[in-house]
Amino acid sequence: MLLITGASGRVGRRTAVLLAQEGYSLRLMTRTPEQAPKLDGAEVVRGDFAEPATLDNGFAGVSTALVISGSGKPGERALLHRNAFEAAARAHVKHVVYLSLQGASPTSKYPFSRDHALSELYLEETGLPYTVLRNAFYLDMFPDKFDADGVMSGPAKETRGAFVSREDAARTAAAVLADPPGGTHDVTGREALSLDDVARRFSALTRQPLRYQAESAKSARDRLCKREPPSWRVDLSVGWFEAIAAGELEHTSNAVFRFTGKKPMNLEEYFTLFPELLQPFRRAQDHASGS
Ligand SMILES: NC(=O)c1ccc[n+]([C@@H]2O[C@H](COP(=O)([O-])OP(=O)(O)OC[C@H]3O[C@@H](n4cnc5c(N)ncnc54)[C@H](OP(=O)(O)O)[C@@H]3O)[C@@H](O)[C@H]2O)c1
Numbered sequence: 501m502l503l504i505t506g507a508s509g510r511v512g513r514r515t516a517v518l519l520a521q522e523g524y525s526l527r528l529m530t531r532t533p534e535q536a537p538k539l540d541g542a543e544v545v546r547g548d549f550a551e552p553a554t555l556d557n558g559f560a561g562v563s564t565a566l567v568i569s570g571s572g573k574p575g576e577r578a579l580l581h582r583n584a585f586e587a588a589a590r591a592h593v594k595h596v597v598y599l600s601l602q603g604a605s606p607t608s609k610y611p612f613s614r615d616h617a618l619s620e621l622y623l624e625e626t627g628l629p630y631t632v633l634r635n636a637f638y639l640d641m642f643p644d645k646f647d648a649d650g651v652m653s654g655p656a657k658e659t660r661g662a663f664v665s666r667e668d669a670a671r672t673a674a675a676v677l678a679d680p681p682g683g684t685h686d687v688t689g690r691e692a693l694s695l696d697d698v699a700r701r702f703s704a705l706t707r708q709p710l711r712y713q714a715e716s717a718k719s720a721r722d723r724l725c726k727r728e729p730p731s732w733r734v735d736l737s738v739g740w741f742e743a744i745a746a747g748e749l750e751h752t753s754n755a756v757f758r759f760t761g762k763k764p765m766n767l768e769e770y771f772t773l774f775p776e777l778l779q780p781f782r783r784a785q786d787h788a789s790g791s
Pocket residue numbers: 505506507508509510511512529530531532547548549550568569570571572580599600601602634635636637638641666
């Protein structure tokens with residue numbers, strides 16, 4: 501029995517579908533059972549990392565569990581993950597696969613990266629066999645990063661990132677869950693792109709004038725704090741770009757190919773296959789034309 505947590509989320513849902521198509525026996529854990537994918541032969545259980553008592557049922561009798569990182573404030577997220585790992589240990593799960601972040605480090609510029617580093621430590625402390633998949637930032641994040649004028653502003657400098665699609669992240673998670681290799685692996689796209697490259701390539705794909713505007717971390721913070729009071733959300737938004745600037749997500753790996761047998765999709769291939777993901781650009785275009 502394979503367990504997937506966060507089964508209503510995007511990567512969890514897609515991983516579940518891919519494994520169900522291969523005939524694996526699945527248990528899907530979610531806080532919202534009514535939103536879990538309906539898959540033949542898959543059990544759905546309610547579980548919330550914030551409520552440890554809800555977890556034991558879900559992990560019981562499981563051979564391999566995919567623990568999808570949950571949502572929460574930086575600093576608190578790792579504690580949620582620890583609850584999940586401890587439940588896996590109580591249930592003597594044979595292998596835990598944890599979805600982490602490329603460059604996870606206690607000294608990262610990105611607050612969630614520091615949480616992932618701590619989560620990885622908690623996983624190791626359980627003594628359970630594990631595989632950590634350190635996903636690069638998702639390509640999927642970009643359509644929402646451009647403003648109504650087609651500008652993506654942020655302190656990423658000209659540094660590159662090896663952005664990966666959620667689809668390749670899910671395919672890799674599915675392959676690894678079926679046959680866990682152990683160890684810690686960066687899961688990246690096949691090329692590293694600067695945000696200038698990203699803007700130019702989305703511009704060509706959508707036939708809209710899009711551009712990247714580099715700015716200092718201070719001016720990003722000031723700009724965001726005009727819209728909302730200073731908070732951990734502002735730290736996350738600025739830190740996302742700063743982690744790119746620091747080269748934390750620059751390295752490309754061959755993990756997607758190694759585990760799935762297919763090269764990761766590049767930006768054009770991915771958004772052509774899933775054109776609905778370009779919707780935010782269409783909304784911006786409608787807004788600009790007043791329709
Ligand atoms: N954004 C990036 O660029 C990036 C890069 C690398 C890694 N990641 C990580 O990859 C993960 C999966 O990405 P995604 O796009 O699939 O995210 P998503 O659609 O937001 O799904 C995350 C899922 O986590 C589950 N979750 C949240 N809080 C939970 C809790 N307290 N207990 C149990 N489950 C909880 C939820 O599932 P249910 O609603 O089913 O409970 C949620 O749908 C993210 O959480 C993120 O940490 C992101």
